[in-house]
Amino acid sequence: MYYDYMEGYMRDDMNYVETLKKKKPFASSNVSDPKDHLFPDVSSINDNVYQAVIDLIRIKAQNPSIPLAALVLGEAGYGKTHMINRLLRNVNSQSDLSYRIAYIHPIEDPAQTYSYLLREIVTNLFYPIQNNHPATIMHGILAEIIKKILINATFVDSVLKKKVHTILQNNPVDIFFELESNMSLWKNVENKLKIRYSNICPPILFQVLMQLRYNDRLFAIIEWLKCNTLDADMARMLHIKTANPSSMLAKEQSARDMTKNLSKLLGICNYPLLICFDRLENLNTDDKIQSFGQMVTFLVDDAISMLPVAFCRGDLWNNILKNKFNRHVSERLESNTLEVMGCDIDQALELISSRLTWAYGHSDHDFQPFGTDIIEKKFSGRLRSSRNILQKANSLAAEYTGLSTIKPVIEQLKDSFRSHYQKVLAEFERHAPERSRIKRALRLFFEIKDFSVDVQFGDKYIDFAFSLDCADANDAKKGIVIIDVQNHHRSVGASIKRGIDYLNKYPTASAFYFRDERSLLPSRWKSTNAALDQFKKQGGHVLLMDRNESAQCFAITLMNYAINEGDIRVEISQSLDMRKATIDDFLHFLLESILREPFTLFKKIADILKLRKKIRPTIRTAPKPKNQTILNKTLECLRPQPMMMASTDTILSYLSANHVKTNLDELMRLVKRFNDRFVIHRSKTETIIMIIKEWINAQP
Amino acid sequence: MTNVEQQIIKLFDAQDKDYLTLKTLKTNSQIKKLLQLTEKMSNTEIKKKLLPHVEHAIKIVKGYKGLYVMRNISDTNLIFNRIRKKPCSLKSLKVYFPVQTKELAKLVSQMVRSGQLCAEFSEKSDINLSIHDSKTDHDYLKTQKESAPQASHDRQKMKAAYDHVGGGRSFVRIYAMREFLKWSRQRFDRALEKLTKELAIQLHIGDPSVLTEKQLEDSFVDDEGQVCITITWRDI
Numbered sequence: 043m044y045y046d047y048m049e050g051y052m053r054d055d056m057n058y059v060e061t062l063k064k065k066k067p068f069a070s071s072n073v074s075d076p077k078d079h080l081f082p083d084v085s086s087i088n089d090n091v092y093q094a095v096i097d098l099i100r101i102k103a104q105n106p107s108i109p110l111a112a113l114v115l116g117e118a119g120y121g122k123t124h125m126i127n128r129l130l131r132n133v134n135s136q137s138d139l140s141y142r143i144a145y146i147h148p149i150e151d152p153a154q155t156y157s158y159l160l161r162e163i164v165t166n167l168f169y170p171i172q173n174n175h176p177a178t179i180m181h182g183i184l185a186e187i188i189k190k191i192l193i194n195a196t197f198v199d200s201v202l203k204k205k206v207h208t209i210l211q212n213n214p215v216d217i218f219f220e221l222e223s224n225m226s227l228w229k230n231v232e233n234k235l236k237i238r239y240s241n242i243c244p245p246i247l248f249q250v251l252m253q254l255r256y257n258d259r260l261f262a263i264i265e266w267l268k269c270n271t272l273d274a275d276m277a278r279m280l281h282i283k284t285a286n287p288s289s290m291l292a293k294e295q296s297a298r299d300m301t302k303n304l305s306k307l308l309g310i311c312n313y314p315l316l317i318c319f320d321r322l323e324n325l326n327t328d329d330k331i332q333s334f335g336q337m338v339t340f341l342v343d344d345a346i347s348m349l350p351v352a353f354c355r356g357d358l359w360n361n362i363l364k365n366k367f368n369r370h371v372s373e374r375l376e377s378n379t380l381e382v383m384g385c386d387i388d389q390a391l392e393l394i395s396s397r398l399t400w401a402y403g404h405s406d407h408d409f410q411p412f413g414t415d416i417i418e419k420k421f422s423g424r425l426r427s428s429r430n431i432l433q434k435a436n437s438l439a440a441e442y443t444g445l446s447t448i449k450p451v452i453e454q455l456k457d458s459f460r461s462h463y464q465k466v467l468a469e470f471e472r473h474a475p476e477r478s479r480i481k482r483a484l485r486l487f488f489e490i491k492d493f494s495v496d497v498q499f500g501d502k503y504i505d506f507a508f509s510l511d512c513a514d515a516n517d518a519k520k521g522i523v524i525i526d527v528q529n530h531h532r533s534v535g536a537s538i539k540r541g542i543d544y545l546n547k548y549p550t551a552s553a554f555y556f557r558d559e560r561s562l563l564p565s566r567w568k569s570t571n572a573a574l575d576q577f578k579k580q581g582g583h584v585l586l587m588d589r590n591e592s593a594q595c596f597a598i599t600l601m602n603y604a605i606n607e608g609d610i611r612v613e614i615s616q617s618l619d620m621r622k623a624t625i626d627d628f629l630h631f632l633l634e635s636i637l638r639e640p641f642t643l644f645k646k647i648a649d650i651l652k653l654r655k656k657i658r659p660t661i662r663t664a665p666k667p668k669n670q671t672i673l674n675k676t677l678e679c680l681r682p683q684p685m686m687m688a689s690t691d692t693i694l695s696y697l698s699a700n701h702v703k704t705n706l707d708e709l710m711r712l713v714k715r716f717n718d719r720f721v722i723h724r725s726k727t728e729t730i731i732m733i734i735k736e737w738i739n740a741q742p
Numbered sequence: 743m744t745n746v747e748q749q750i751i752k753l754f755d756a757q758d759k760d761y762l763t764l765k766t767l768k769t770n771s772q773i774k775k776l777l778q779l780t781e782k783m784s785n786t787e788i789k790k791k792l793l794p795h796v797e798h799a800i801k802i803v804k805g806y807k808g809l810y811v812m813r814n815i816s817d818t819n820l821i822f823n824r825i826r827k828k829p830c831s832l833k834s835l836k837v838y839f840p841v842q843t844k845e846l847a848k849l850v851s852q853m854v855r856s857g858q859l860c861a862e863f864s865e866k867s868d869i870n871l872s873i874h875d876s877k878t879d880h881d882y883l884k885t886q887k888e889s890a891p892q893a894s895h896d897r898q899k900m901k902a903a904y905d906h907v908g909g910g911r912s913f914v915r916i917y918a919m920r921e922f923l924k925w926s927r928q929r930f931d932r933a934l935e936k937l938t939k940e941l942a943i944q945l946h947i948g949d950p951s952v953l954t955e956k957q958l959e960d961s962f963v964d965d966e967g968q969v970c971i972t973i974t975w976r977d978i
Contacts, residue, residue: 115913117946117972323949356913357948357972381912383976384944425944425976608949622947681834684758684927684959685969699807723950723958723969730955732969 058402058411063443067401068394068436082396083128087389087428088121091380092128098349098378099141099314106309106347111338113375115356116382118608118622119429122353125382126318141314142167142179148324148603150478152333153290153502156297157269158478159337163301163317164267165474168260176257177215184251185214186311191234192217202227222255242306250280264474267304269296271530275564287533290502298340305345315348317341322354323606328366335371342374355608356381384425391417393428394435411442433611433620451717454612455623455631462604463597463640470589473596475527475558480587481505482602483595484523484556487644490633491653493519503540519651521552531567538573545580552651553582558592583650591643602628614718614734621721621734626714669712675702676709677719680733687723687732746795749773750811758827758927760820761812761840764788764802785809805840812840817849818858822873825859827928829872832861896933897942899923904975912974913946917953917960919973934962934973945970 067081085092091114102110116122130143144166149158168178177185189210197203202224209216221227232252236245250266253259262276277284288296308315319338325331334352341350352375354363364372385393391409394417399405409417420438421431449457466473488495488508499507499522509520522544526537541553555577557563563570578584587595604610610623636644647653679696680686688696690706697704710729713720719737723730743751749772754760764785767773777791785808792802792811801814812820824835832850836843850871853859860872903922908914920930937943945964948971953961961971 117913117948355948356974357915357946357952360908360911360913361915362952381974383974386941424938425941608947678834678837682830682837684828685961685963687958687969689955727954730950730958734967 058407059442061401062411062439065401066436066439067397068432068439082400083124083131084389084393084396084428085128086392087385088125088382091125091382094378094380095125095129095316095351096136096139099316100139102314102347102349103139103141103312106305106312106314109342109374110349110378111342111374112349112351112378112380113359114351114353114380114382115359116353117355117357117427119427120382120384121428122382123320123609124428126320126353129316129318140312141316142183142308143316143318145318145320146337147479147600148319148321149330149333149337150482152327152329154294154478155333155336156294156301156340159340160297160301160304161268161474161476163304163315164264165472167304168264169472171215175215176219180251181215181218181254183308183311183313184254185217186313187235187307188217188231189214190311191231191238195230195234218255228252228255239310242310243303246282247303247307250282253280265529267300269293269300271528271533273530273564273567275566276529287528287530287536298344301340301345301348305348308347313347317348317350319350319352321603321607321609322352322363323358323608324603325363326606331363331366335367338371338374350375384427385431386425387418387422390421390426390431393431394421397432397435412438429611449613451612451614451623451627452631452634455610455627456635458610458623459597459601459631459635462601463593466593466596466600467589470593473592475561475592476596477505477525477527479599480525480527480556480592480595481523483598484525486598486602486629486632487636487647488523490629490636491648500540500544503537504544519552520548521554521651523554523556525556527558527561529561531570534563534567535570535573538570538577541577541582542573542580545577545582549581553577554647554650555582555584557584557586559586559588560592562586585643585646587643590640594641594643598632624722626722627717630714671702672697672704672709672712673716673719675700676713676731677733677737680731685732687730689728689730691728693731743799744795744797746773746776746792747797747799749776750800751813754813760815760823761803761805761810763807763838764792764809764811767792767811803840805842806836806838810840817841817845818853821846821849821853822858825871826873829870831864831868831870833868835871896929897937900933900937901975904973913948913972914974915953915957915972916962916970917957920960931962935965938964941976943973943975946972946974948972 095112095114098110098112101108114122114125126143126145129141133142134140144163146159146162146166149155151158167180167183171177171179171182192206193210197206206217206221206227209220232248235248235252239248250263253263259279262272262280265272265276266280266282271285271287272280272282274284305315319334322334325334338350338352341348364376391414395405395407395409398407398409408414416438417435420434426434485495485497485506488506491510493508493510496507496509497505503524503526505523505525507520507522510518512518522541524537524541526534528534528537538555541555544551544553555574563574565571574584601610605623605625605628608622611620612623612627614621635641637648638645675697676693679693680688683692690709694704694706694709697709710722713722713731719734721732721734723732749770750762750767753762753770753773765788767777767788768779768781768783773779777788777795779788779791783791789802789809796802799814800811803810803812815823820841821835824839832847835850836846839846841849850859850861854861854871858873862870862872864870900919900923903919904914907918907922916934920927923930925933934943934945938945945962947968950958950961950969950971953971958969958971961969964970
C-alpha cells in the first residue's frame with residue numbers, strides 16, 4: 043500500500059516535470075504585444091492601477107467632454123504593457139461600462155503628428171471584434187448607434203421588424219451582414235442618422251460609414267477615414283467627390299477634424315476610447331517629444347470621448363521627458379499619475395501558481411514539483427517585478443527539467459524576431475502599409491551596412507539618401523530610397539518623378555522605389571505607369587514588397603521599439619540569469635542575419651548594390667591566446683573596481699600598463715563576443731564595461 | 743594641513759577611497775592647478791611637485807602600480823578598510839594596491855593570524871578575505887553598538903533624502919541620494935539593503951545609459967548582481 047502510494051506520488055512528480063518541460067509556463071516573461079492573451083491574468087497584481095484607470099474611463103463615459111489624461115509609471119518588467127493587455131481583456135467585463143482601446147506605437151515622423159495619430163486610431167478601430175467574423179470595432183460602434191434609431195422605428199413590414207429586433211437583441215453587428223441588401227432600410231437609417239446627429243457629426247461621415255455593409259468597400263472607407271487622398275475609382279465607389287492631394291498642412295488639419303468627428307461618434311454611443319501611448323523610450327528626438335505632447339494636448343482639449351494614457355518608465359519620465367514637455371502637457375498627464383508596483387511574496391506565489399495551473403490544467407498542484415517552501419524562500423525578502431519573478435521561476439524550472447542549455451544571444455534574438463514576425467504575419471491585415479515603420483527598418487539595414495544616411499535629403503517624397511565611401515572609388519555607392527504608400531495617381535507620379543530626376547542628375551547612383559504589393563498601381567493609371575517604366579529604364583529599382591517582406595520590415599521596427607523599451611531579455615548563464623538585450627545586440631543580430639532567410643527584401647537590396655557579405659564566425663570558438671590574455675586582464679582590471687565596472691579608457695590604460703597591446707575596437711569586439719562575461723553600458727560620457735555576476739569569481 | 747592636502751583628502755572622500763595613483767591627480771583640475779601639473783609629467787615629476795606640500799594628512803608610497811598618494815594611515819588600517827568595503831581575494835586585493843605584493847602578503851598573513859581578517863580557500867584555490875565579525879574599526883564598532891537606534895535613524899534620514907532629492911516624486915536616483923547624504927558607501931548600502939528587505943523601498947534597474955560613469959558607480963548593485971539606478975518608496 044505504502045509502495046503504491048509512493049509510486050503514484052513519484053509518477054505524479056515525473057508528470058509535473060514532463061509537463062514543465064513540454065509547456066514551459068515561465069518561458070515568456072514579457073507582454074510585447076498587448077493583444078496576447080495566452081497566459082492567465084493575475085488580477086491582484088497592480089489592481090489599484092487598473093481600478094483607477096477604469097474609474098477614469100467611467101468618468102469619461104458619463105461626461106465625454108471632460109478633459110482627462112493619465113500617466114502610468116513603472117520600470118521595464120513591472121507590467122505597463124500588461125496593464126493595457128488587462129484593459130483589453132476586460133473591455134466588456136463591466137456591466138455598466140463599455141470602452142475601446144487604441145494602442146499607439148511611437149511616432150516616427152513629427153511632421154505628420156495628427157495624420158499619424160488618426161491613422162493609428164483608425165487602424166485600431168478596424169480590428170476584428172472576434173476571430174472568424176468580419177465585424178470590426180467600428181462595425182460595433184456603428185451598430186450601437188443604429189440600434190438607437192431602429193429600436194423605436196416604425197416598420198411597414200412586420201417580418202423585417204421581427205428580424206431587425208432579433209438581430210439587435212442577439213448581436214447588433216450582424217445587421218451589417220444579414221440585411222446588407224435591404225437598400226430602403228439602409229437609406230432610412232442613413233437619413234435618420236444625418237438628421238438626428240446633424241449638429242454633432244458631418245453627414246458625409248454617416249454616408250461613408252453606412253457602406254461598411256459592403257465588404258469590398260472596406261479598404262476605401264479606411265483610406266477615406268485616414269484622410270488619404272482617394273483615386274477617382276475609390277471616390278466613385280463611396281459616392282464622394284474626388285480630391286487632389288493636399289499640402290501637408292492641409293492634411294494635418296483634415297486629420298484633426300476627422301479625429302474630432304470620430305471622437306463625437308464615440309460620444310454618441312458612450313464608448314470612451316482609451317488612447318494608450320506605450321514605449322515612450324522611442325521618442326528619441328526633441329521633435330518627436332513635442333509631437334507626442336501635441337497629440338496629448340489635442341486629445342485632452344479637443345477630442346471628446348478620447349482618454350489619452352501614457353505608459354512610461356519612471357526614471358525616464360521624472361528625470362528626462364517631463365523636463366522637455368511644455369508645462370501644460372506634463373500637468374495634463376500628471377493630473378492622474380499611477381504607478382505599477384512590484385509584487386510581494388503573496389502576489390509572487392499567485393503569479394507562479396497561475397502559470398502552473400495553466401500548464402497542468404488544474405489548480406491542485408501545490409507548487410509541484412518545487413513545493414511551497416522552496417518558492418517562498420526564493421521569492422520573499424523584497425518586492426519584485428513580475429518579469430523578475432517569471433525569470434527566476436524559469437531558471438528554477440530549468441533545474442528540474444534540465445533544460446538549461448544556453449543559446450548564444452544572437453540565437454535568442456533570432457527566436458524573438460521569429461516570434462515578432464509570426465505575430466505580424468498572423469494579423470497582417472491589421473498592419474496597413476505605414477511609411478515610417480518601413481523607413482525605420484530600411485534605415486537600419488543601410489546603417490548596419492556602414493552607409494551614411496541623410497534623412498533631410500530632397501523633399502517629402504524622398505525618404506532618405508544613402509552613401510558609402512570606399513578606399514577604392516569604384517566600390518563607392520550612393521542613392522536614394524522612396525517609400526510610397528499613396529493611393530492617388532498624382533502623389534504616386536510625384537514620387538516616381540523624384541526618382542527619375544535624381545537618376546538624371548546622378549546617372550551612376552541607385553534609386554529605390556518601395557511599394558506594398560497590396561496597393562499595386564492600377565493599369566488604368568497610364569501616365570503613372572509610363573513614368574514607372576521610364577524610372578526603370580533609367581536604372582531605377584522598383585521593389586514591390588510582398589506579404590513576407592512587409593512583415594519583415596514591421597517586425598524589425600516593432601522589435602527595435604521593444605529593445606529600446608528594455609522589453610527583450612536574453613539568458614546569459616547556465617542558471618538562466620537574464621539581462622536586457624541591448625541595441626548593440628540587436629544590431630549585431632541584424633548584421634548577422636539580414637542577408638539570410640527570411641530577409642529576402644534586404645537580400646535583394648544587397649544584390650542590387652553588390653554588397654559583399656562580411657564573414658563573421660557564427661559559432662564561438664575558444665579565444666586565441668592573445669585574446670585570452672586581453673579577456674583575463676580585463677577581468678583582472680574590473681574585479682577590484684567599485685561595482686566591478688570601469689570605462690574603456692581605464693581598462694585600456696590597465697592593459698597597456700600590463701604590457702597587453704590592444705586598442706578600443708579590439709577590446710569592444712571581444713567584450714561583445716564574450717557577452718556571457720561582460721555587460722556594456724553606454725553611459726552619458728563613456729562606454730562602461732561591467733562583469734556579469736557569474737564571472738565575478740570565475741576563472742576564464 | 744596644507745591646501746594641497748586638503749584638496750587631496752576631499753578627492754579621497756568624494757571617491758570613497760584611501761589612496762590614488764599619482765597620475766590620477768592630473769585629472770583633478772584644482773590639484774592640477776595648485777601643483778602646476780602638466781599632462782606629460784611622469785610620476786617622479788609629480789612626486790617632486792607634491793612632496794613640499796606633504797605634512798601629516800597624506801603620504802607618498804610605492805605600490806603595485808608605481809607611486810601612490812594615500813591617507814596617512816597604517817598599512818594594516820588601509821587593508822582593513824579596503825576589505826571592509828568589499829571582501830575580495832588576495833589576488834584581487836594586490837591589483838592597484840598601494841602596498842607592494844611581498845609586503846602585502848606579509849601584512850595580510852599577520853592580520854589573519856591575529857584574527858583581524860578571515861581567510862577562506864575557494865574551490866579555485868583563491869584565498870578569499872573578509873572581516874571577522876567580532877573585529878572592527880572604530881566606526882564599525884560604533885555602528886554595531888548603536889545598531890537599532892542607528893537603523894531607525896538612518897531610515898528617517900533616507901526618507902528625508904528621498905523626499906528632498908525627488909522633490910515629491912518617485913523613481914529617485916540612487917547616486918543623487920548618496921551625494922546628498924554623504925555617508926560612507928558601506929552605511930548607505932547597508933541602509934538600502936535593509937529597506938529593501940523590509941519592503942519599504944523598491945529598487946529599479948532603469949536605463950544605465952543615461953548616467954555618467956561616476957553616477958553609475960554611485961548607484962547600487964543588488965544581491966542578484968543587477969545595477970539599480972533608482973528607488974521608489976513604498977512605505978505607506
